[in-house]
Amino acid sequence: MTTNALPELKLLQLFDVLYDTRSVTRAAEALGQSQPTVSIWLGRLREQLHDPLFVRTPAGMTPTPQAEAMIGPCREVLEGLRRLAAWETGFDPATARRRLRICMTDASHITLLPRLLAAVRRQAPGVRLEAARIDGNTERALESGEADLAIGYVPWLGGGIYQQQLFTQDWVCLSCAGHPRVQGGEGQDVARDVALDVARYQAEAHVVVAAGTGAQLLEQALLRSRIERQVALELPGFLGLGAIVQSTELLATLPRHIGSVLAATHGLTLQDCPFPVEGFAVRQHWHPRFHQEPGHRWLRGLVAQLFGLT
Template sequence: MTPLDALPDPKLLRLFDVLYNCRSVTRAAEQLGQSQPTISIWLARLREQLNDTLFVRTPGGMAPTPRADQLIGPCREVLESLRRLTASEPQFIAATAQRRFRLCVSDASHITLLPRILNHLRSHAPGIRLEAARIDGNTESALESGEADLAIGFVPWLGGGMYQQVLFEQDWVCLSNPKHATDGEPMSITRYRTEGHVQVSAGTGQKLLEAALTRAGIERRVMLELPGFLGLGMVVGSTDLIATLPRHIGQTLAAMHGLQMTDCPLAVDGFTVKQHWHARYHQDSGNRWLRELIRQLFQPPRLADGHA
């Protein structure tokens, strides 16, 4: 096998191909946009590297030697390989694309993000299929290997080699049954301490809530613990229990179940929801398209305009 550094310069291979076709140094110079002296120099170099005259001047033009006839096929294969190597990646056409994307998302995103993304895909990219995976200790390796395309959420532990983009900020709210509300008044810290609570153990921001409770010296009366947000709206809507959760999922559940939403009276650190992807797939046309779609769907205009 010929080492790559022993191959002739691609411009010499291109000369070989053009000259084999046109059989004229003059026409080869015109096609390659070079002067005839330059073409003569290139041809001399090519002859030296391939150890053959390659072309012989005849009344009918520059006739190829038997060695040139043998080499033209491999030469064109190399040129085609170089063309494919340097060609731009095909554009991703969402309307006709057939592709599966895997998103690592939080439990809340099944309710807040996925339906909106899927609704857009069904209308504009019907061949795209989504697969949802959990955000966990395997998320980073999944993004690196390509097993997952994006991670969306509060994932501060992701390491190097990752890109990220801010989507929206989150603070904390409380949900309650309007039948048990106190005339629409804001949730007081006194009421927060005395009411019964639903605790959701899922969600990457729950540690922020737990830290705030510890700082305030509050031990809630937890009457029900759920592994995720599934069923939370029904529980709050049919009981006198209170749920403390990030605003995005709170707004969604309040609208779906007719719940009262108030600002959380407890000082809980907010967090930023971002989309994350690995540097290996930063230029992938499909990944770029998906990232831009999610940005358009969920990033507020003030962030999109650069006024965060």
């Protein structure tokens, strides 16, 4: 047999069935074929493997020593093909045991991660979630499978990366409840007729979150509007921001989603930003290599469900 003359799938199936039935007639019935067709297939398989494989005896079609040696590998191949055909249904959240790693911003640690973790614990208690940073290594991590998803505003990811928009963001300002110079409704959005104005915004001291692509949009807007902030504190992320605004008279300017969560959690005043800042969309991103992988599809569907997209 030459290296290219691999047996067809139907011939391997015949070999498997004939080994069990020891009858060409019963093998033909099991395969839904005529007896002459099965006889032709058997002749082709004998030719390719250079062995009679089965010989007629009073006990039926008895396998030769070569057939005995080959039945195990043949069945391994057939079982592998069956598993491949059933791969689509290979992920059962209720019984799955695997790690799912998501690159996200620290804002998503506050706004998304608790909800996502609760949903995963309900549906897939054996799944372990890991949160990782969004950085210059994110695209490579998605391609290699080191990370499953990236969730955030990540405009620099390559054009080959799949994405789904989850929600859009505009900008708000946070202040402590009862701030002596800033009007607003405690812990909720307030009407525009009592909104913070630019003059008051510039007069107040600010806490600044310097990290993230969104921060660049805010800085560009400040430059366009020729607004200078009096920065009293700069933070590398959103961790601790709510407690700081709650306990001081500092203002914070940030995307609405994280602002709303912090306002509700810490009883803060939330108002529209008094000058225009370019909004942005938060998306989930994944690599085409894993687009059809069942576990990935389940995770992406769960994230979309959390934002009312399914």
